[in-house]
Amino acid sequence: MKTIKIQINDKIGFHARTASIFSKSASEFKSIINIEFKDKKVNGKSMLSIMSLGVKTGDSVIISCEGEDEEVSINHLKNLINNNFNS
Amino acid sequence: MNHNKIKGIGASPGIEIGEIFFIKKNNISIIKKKSSNKPIDEINRLKNSISILEKKILGLKKNLKNKISKENLSIYDSNIEILKDPDLIEKTTHLIKSKNYSAEYSYKYCSEEYVKVINKIDDEYISARANDIKEISNELIEVLLGKSSTDINFSSPKILVSEKISTNEIASIKSKYIKGIVTAEGGSTDHVSIISKALEIPAVVGLKSKIKKLKNNDKLILNGQEGEVIYNPTPKQLKEYKTKKNILKEKFKNTIKKNKETAKTISGQLIKVNANIGSLNDAKKALKYGADGIGLFRTEFCFLNRQNFPSEEEQFKLYAKILNVLPKKEFIIRLSDFGSDKKVDYIDQPYEQNPAMGYRGLRLGFKYYDKLLKPQLRALIRLSIDYNIKILCPMISDIDDLKEIKKALINESENLKLNKRSHVPLGIMIETPNVAMNAEEFIDHVDFFSFGTNDLSQFLMAADRTNENVAKYHEKAIPSIMKLIENVCNISQKKGKWVGVCGEIASKKELLKMFIKVGVNELSMSPTMIPEIKESIRKIKL
Numbered sequence: 001m002k003t004i005k006i007q008i009n010d011k012i013g014f015h016a017r018t019a020s021i022f023s024k025s026a027s028e029f030k031s032i033i034n035i036e037f038k039d040k041k042v043n044g045k046s047m048l049s050i051m052s053l054g055v056k057t058g059d060s061v062i063i064s065c066e067g068e069d070e071e072v073s074i075n076h077l078k079n080l081i082n083n084n085f086n087s
Numbered sequence: 088m089n090h091n092k093i094k095g096i097g098a099s100p101g102i103e104i105g106e107i108f109f110i111k112k113n114n115i116s117i118i119k120k121k122s123s124n125k126p127i128d129e130i131n132r133l134k135n136s137i138s139i140l141e142k143k144i145l146g147l148k149k150n151l152k153n154k155i156s157k158e159n160l161s162i163y164d165s166n167i168e169i170l171k172d173p174d175l176i177e178k179t180t181h182l183i184k185s186k187n188y189s190a191e192y193s194y195k196y197c198s199e200e201y202v203k204v205i206n207k208i209d210d211e212y213i214s215a216r217a218n219d220i221k222e223i224s225n226e227l228i229e230v231l232l233g234k235s236s237t238d239i240n241f242s243s244p245k246i247l248v249s250e251k252i253s254t255n256e257i258a259s260i261k262s263k264y265i266k267g268i269v270t271a272e273g274g275s276t277d278h279v280s281i282i283s284k285a286l287e288i289p290a291v292v293g294l295k296s297k298i299k300k301l302k303n304n305d306k307l308i309l310n311g312q313e314g315e316v317i318y319n320p321t322p323k324q325l326k327e328y329k330t331k332k333n334i335l336k337e338k339f340k341n342t343i344k345k346n347k348e349t350a351k352t353i354s355g356q357l358i359k360v361n362a363n364i365g366s367l368n369d370a371k372k373a374l375k376y377g378a379d380g381i382g383l384f385r386t387e388f389c390f391l392n393r394q395n396f397p398s399e400e401e402q403f404k405l406y407a408k409i410l411n412v413l414p415k416k417e418f419i420i421r422l423s424d425f426g427s428d429k430k431v432d433y434i435d436q437p438y439e440q441n442p443a444m445g446y447r448g449l450r451l452g453f454k455y456y457d458k459l460l461k462p463q464l465r466a467l468i469r470l471s472i473d474y475n476i477k478i479l480c481p482m483i484s485d486i487d488d489l490k491e492i493k494k495a496l497i498n499e500s501e502n503l504k505l506n507k508r509s510h511v512p513l514g515i516m517i518e519t520p521n522v523a524m525n526a527e528e529f530i531d532h533v534d535f536f537s538f539g540t541n542d543l544s545q546f547l548m549a550a551d552r553t554n555e556n557v558a559k560y561h562e563k564a565i566p567s568i569m570k571l572i573e574n575v576c577n578i579s580q581k582k583g584k585w586v587g588v589c590g591e592i593a594s595k596k597e598l599l600k601m602f603i604k605v606g607v608n609e610l611s612m613s614p615t616m617i618p619e620i621k622e623s624i625r626k627i628k629l
Contacts, residue, residue: 009392015212016219020165027173046174047165048201051216054208082393086367086405 001066002074010084013056016047021085023047025077031067033077044077089317089324093297095269097314098280101289102332103267104325107318108245109303110252118228122189129183133190136230137176140223141167147258154262155285162254162278169223175201191231198224215277222253246309248301254278262286267309269316271298291316342618346377350621353628358603360621361419361611363589365389367405370412372614377621380417382611383479383537383589384409386463387423387431395433396455399462403469410474417475419537419587419611421516422463422492424448424481428553434459443545443552448482449492456495464499468511477512479537484519489532516589518542523571526578533584536575537611540568540590565592569601576606587611596623604629 010018026033026044033044035053042049044063055061065073122129148163169175175197182193198220205217246267247260257265257279265288273279273292283290289311294301301307301318308317308328312335317324351357361382362373366389373381389405390397397405410418425434426447434455439445452460470476478496483489496513514535517523523543526536541552544564550557576586587609592598594612599620602610612620 007392013210015210016165016216017161020161020168023168043174046172047168048172048205048220049174051213052201052204052208054210054213056210078394083389083405084366084392086408 001064002070003062003064004074004078005060005062006078006081007060008055008057008081011057013059014050014053014061016051018085019047019050022077022080023050025080026073029065029067029069029073029076031065031070031073033066033073034064036062036064091319091321091324092315092317093294093300094315095291095295096273096275096293097290097311098273098275098292099268099283099288099290100311101267101287102312102328102335103246103289103309104320104328104332105244105246105266105307105309107248107269107301107303107305107307108241109301110247110249110256112250118191118195118232119189120192122183122187122192124189126184126187129190129193130180132231133176133179133183133194136190136227137170140170140227140230144170144255147255151258151262151286155282159281159285162282163258166219166223166254169220170227191228194227194231195224211274215274218251218273218277219254222255226253226255246307248298248307250298252279254282257282257286257288262288267307267311268292269294269298269301269307269309271295343377346618346621348377348621349379350624352603352624353626356603356629358607358624359587359609360617360624361417361587361589361609362614362617363611364409364614367409367412369614370409373617374413376614376617378413378416378614378617380419380475381413382419382587382609384418384420385424386421387425387429390423391429391431393431393433396458397462399465402463402466406466406470410470410476414474417477419477419479419514420467421479421481422449422452423459425459426451443542449480449488450482453488453491460495461499464496465503468496468500468503469505471509471511472505472507477514477535480513480515481539482518482542483515483529484521486528486532489515489529493532516542517571517575518546520546520571523575526575530578530582530584535585535587536579537587537589537609538568538572538575540564540588540592543568543571543590565598568592569598569605572602572607573605580606585609594620596620599623600627600629603627 008014023045034041035044035050037053037055040053042053063074063077144163144167148160151160178197179193182188182196183190202217202220206214208214241264244264244266246269247265248269251270251272252268268283268288268290270292271294280290280292289309291309291311291314305319308320308324349357350360359379361380362378363383364370364373364381365385425431426445427443430436436446446454467476467478480492493513500508512534514533514537515529516539517536518539522529544561545552547564547567548560550560579586585608588602588607589611593610594616
């Protein structure tokens with residue numbers, strides 16, 4: 001399993017657009033992808049679950065990927081967030 | 088206060104006068120909790136209905152394709168995503184299986200759970216999405232129950248009035264038949280507001296229970312500017328608002344047209360008004376506010392929050408995306424200006440006593456040439472074949488640095504072995520007193536100069552621009568800066584080169600006349616300032 005802690009810097013945080021971009025990207029991978037924030041852990045492939053975390057700009061989340069493409073998926077998602085969701 | 092005026096929230100600007108088309112909502116039908124079907128059949132019914140609604144939304148999106156921006160169109164993608172959310176479906180099917188509940192009840196129950204959680208989040212943007220979830224859930228239930236969604240059918244333009252209206256409903260009506268939208272619910276950041284703004288349909292939302300005063304076929308004045316409606320208007324009110332509407336229309340047409348036009352003084356002197364940008368969004372703003380071009384693209388802003396150096400390919404792709412927003416315009420692209428107050432994790436910088444006067448801008452670029460400057464130069468040279476790019480160098484105080492960057496540009500250009508090659512104009516920022524006072528030494532090596540007045544005033548006044556305690560000194564630098572600009576303009580004019588100003592002071596209205604007088608050719612500023620500055624330039628008489 002691969003995990004990283006990363007800061008969300010999009011100007012509104014994980015709102016509908018960014019949650020949607022993230023979950024779409026995550027869905028392209030076979031790995032099980034989770035996002036953890038404030039003791040809550042949700043499915044990174046579900047936009048609604050990501051939004052329900054209430055992550056705001058500047059907050060850090062922990063992303064974990066587990067499966068055959070865990071290495072590729074975690075790097076891809078890391079870059080996505082670092083590029084402020086401009087894939 | 089007029090007796091027939093109702094105050095709401097202005098969600099999309101504009102004034103309209105027309106007849107009301109009142110959309111009556113079927114009260115949400117009674118839903119059976121327990122299902123008489125086998126769970127597996129219920130799950131299949133759910134899946135079929137989801138795919139029917141998905142097709143319908145895709146069709147609606149197609150209708151709007153050429154009418155609204157890609158970004159706004161994505162609202163419909165997000166509707167589909169809510170509809171097909173894996174966790175929502177998983178929870179729904181679990182409920183169907185474990186309790187033998189109906190698909191309608193299960194989907195409604197699970198989506199309401201999300202609505203509850205999301206409503207608790209103290210964030211206007213996210214809680215507005217709770218409405219989207221409710222909308223989708225209601226629409227899916229209608230499909231499950233075999234009801235056609237509210238039939239909205241009319242062939243002449245009307246003002247739609249409803250308790251609430253969904254983005255899907257707006258899309259299902261030909262927008263030329265919608266004069267305006269009035270709702271009881273809603274706020275200015277929800278998707279209905281965004282879509283009506285994008286379609287340029289005036290809208291007033293949030294009328295609450297007062298909406299009951301509006302009756303089908305009655306005449307209505309909708310004032311999106313003030314966020315109010317007037318029902319059964321008097322002849323006097325009608326006349327007043329017809330005039331207001333026409334004035335607004337003229338004004339709107341003129342500003343849009345005028346924004347895009349170049350700005351000339353009364354005496355006919357043209358001055359370029361460009362935009363400072365640092366992202367794709369900024370570029371879109373520059374387009375919207377009518378920038379003549381991009382006067383300062385701060386590339387480092389694209390790569391601040393990350394762990395590794397951006398590769399040549401990555402830069403190429405991102406710049407191309409940004410260039411494509413204004414593909415025909417001039418783009419003055421500044422090479423990465425890291426260091427000083429813009430530090431990043433992937434550049435290892437030693438501790439400096441005075442980072443503003445330390446390793447920054449091109450000095451840092453040379454130090455990490457292969458990882459920092461080289462990929463950027465190569466990406467820009469490749470793009471210069473198809474776009475009107477000029478390269479701007481940050482933090483040059485010494486002629487040797489300028490010669491080195493020119494050499495690097497030529498080298499990389501040769502190394503790339505491109506079939507087509509174009510000369511990429513090169514300019515430098517004037518942000519050190521040395522260049523400003525001794526521009527003669529630099530002029531033959533550059534195509535243009537651009538004054539970065541924020542740093543220049545920091546060095547002229549010996550006042551740190553990041554230190555609030557000495558902020559007052561920066562205002563006082565203006566007379567000296569003006570003298571230096573005049574000096575550089577004189578030298579440049581003789582050699583047929585041009586001078587721009589891209590710092591904070593470029594958008595100071597009181598200085599415009601002076602800039603033009605001393606011979607500044609280009610001003611670059613925050614996109615939203617552009618319409619105002621262009622307007623002021625047009626009034627200048629020298």
